[in-house]
Amino acid sequence: MSVVRVPPVLREEAGGAREVEASGATVRELLEDLASRLPALGARIYEDGEIRPYVNVYVDGEDVRTRGGLDAPVRDGATVVLLPAMAGGRGH
Amino acid sequence: MATETGTVAGSLLDLIGNTPLVELRQLSPEGVRIYAKLEGQNPTGSIKDRIALAMVDAADLRPGQELLEPTSGNTGISLALVAKLRGHKLTCVMPANATPERRLVLELYGATIVDSPADQGSNGAVRLAQEIAAGDDRYVMLFQYANEANPRAHYEGTGAEIVRDLPRVDAIVAGLGTGGTLMGTAARVREANPDVLVAAAEPLPGDPVMGLRSLDDGYVPPILDVSKLDRKLLVSNAESVVAVRALLDREGILAGVSAGAVVHVARRIAEELPEGSNVVAILADGGWKYLSADFWRSADVERSMETTLWW
Numbered sequence: 001m002s003v004v005r006v007p008p009v010l011r012e013e014a015g016g017a018r019e020v021e022a023s024g025a026t027v028r029e030l031l032e033d034l035a036s037r038l039p040a041l042g043a044r045i046y047e048d049g050e051i052r053p054y055v056n057v058y059v060d061g062e063d064v065r066t067r068g069g070l071d072a073p074v075r076d077g078a079t080v081v082l083l084p085a086m087a088g089g090r091g092h
Numbered sequence: 093m094a095t096e097t098g099t100v101a102g103s104l105l106d107l108i109g110n111t112p113l114v115e116l117r118q119l120s121p122e123g124v125r126i127y128a129k130l131e132g133q134n135p136t137g138s139i140k141d142r143i144a145l146a147m148v149d150a151a152d153l154r155p156g157q158e159l160l161e162p163t164s165g166n167t168g169i170s171l172a173l174v175a176k177l178r179g180h181k182l183t184c185v186m187p188a189n190a191t192p193e194r195r196l197v198l199e200l201y202g203a204t205i206v207d208s209p210a211d212q213g214s215n216g217a218v219r220l221a222q223e224i225a226a227g228d229d230r231y232v233m234l235f236q237y238a239n240e241a242n243p244r245a246h247y248e249g250t251g252a253e254i255v256r257d258l259p260r261v262d263a264i265v266a267g268l269g270t271g272g273t274l275m276g277t278a279a280r281v282r283e284a285n286p287d288v289l290v291a292a293a294e295p296l297p298g299d300p301v302m303g304l305r306s307l308d309d310g311y312v313p314p315i316l317d318v319s320k321l322d323r324k325l326l327v328s329n330a331e332s333v334v335a336v337r338a339l340l341d342r343e344g345i346l347a348g349v350s351a352g353a354v355v356h357v358a359r360r361i362a363e364e365l366p367e368g369s370n371v372v373a374i375l376a377d378g379g380w381k382y383l384s385a386d387f388w389r390s391a392d393v394e395r396s397m398e399t400t401l402w403w
Contacts, residue, residue: 066323
């Protein structure tokens with residue numbers, strides 16, 4: 001089981017929780033478990049088997065996109081952080 | 093970037109770049125050397141001097157044209173200096189709640205300030221700047237997030253200097269904002285060190301900062317190609333400040349918050365590398381602009397910092 005930290009913008013979909021639990025040995029398994037527990041949250045971050053473009057998923061502080069993406073391993077007890085992709089502003 | 097002119101410079105702009113690399117002996121794990129590239133030594137005290145000069149010169153303004161940029165940070169100050177010395181007018185668009193010292197320093201350098209709604213954060217500043225630029229063709233918006241002169245300044249400057257100064261580079265670490273530092277520097281360092289590991293330090297914003305941001309506001313800067321990064325690590329405000337304090341206590345370096353995050357990541361990466369490796373940590377600015385912040389002495393660092401995005 002891992003702890004998933006939910007950013008303010010997605011808390012409504014998580015029933016107001018700052019943190020939720022999910023399990024899985026890979027990011028894919030973990031997000032699918034999360035989507036089955038909280039379908040509204042799942043739909044905002046995970047779509048057609050991919051992490052949505054403006055969502056970053058971090059496992060133990062590392063962006064999974066540089067660690068094998070959905071196949072990145074998740075250890076039991078890991079901390080998972082969901083964040084909106086960010087920078088100084090919206091360009092277009 | 094900067095041209096060598098001996099001991100006398102013809103202009104402050106000639107002193108941009110060629111920043112020193114200093115070994116962090118106290119903060120490096122045994123067997124690995126971490127070198128800090130001190131970008132705080134640029135004329136206005138940050139790495140942004142490099143891209144400000146490159147972007148302004150690339151824009152090649154015609155008579156009557158003026159510069160416009162949404163920024164309340166280092167980029168604004170750098171642009172204000174370059175604009176002054178190149179003879180251009182500069183308008184900075186910033187959230188109305190930017191700190192008084194940020195506004196004052198820009199005004200003193202001669203920039204005009206336009207307020208954007210405080211509750212819309214930096215996204216609101218970008219939107220307003222785009223509206224102003226669209227409605228008045230006098231204005232040229234450089235927009236560092238999408239300006240190719242930004243990574244190019246780091247390819248030709250930051251990266252080339254690192255290659256010149258260090259025969260072997262095993263990892264480089266820099267903060268992730270526009271992505272310009274990492275993209276440009278990494279491209280140049282990779283040419284000389286094909287296996288170099290490129291790591292980004294990213295800020296974990298506090299809830300009050302994130303609360304302003306919706307997924308629809310999600311934005312990946314056009315100049316950032318995440319596939320060029322080998323590692324991308326999130327650093328909390330508290331972790332950044334621990335490292336900022338360690339830099340000062342143990343190495344005598346008064347650095348900014350993002351520099352703390354970069355050193356935090358550099359130490360983590362250094363622990364994973366074989367003996368004899370060299371890690372370059374790019375420290376974007378000095379600590380002077382942050383002296384009024386509460387975190388230097390606060391017992392609850394995270395709480396004292398959560399309402400601000402620090403880089």
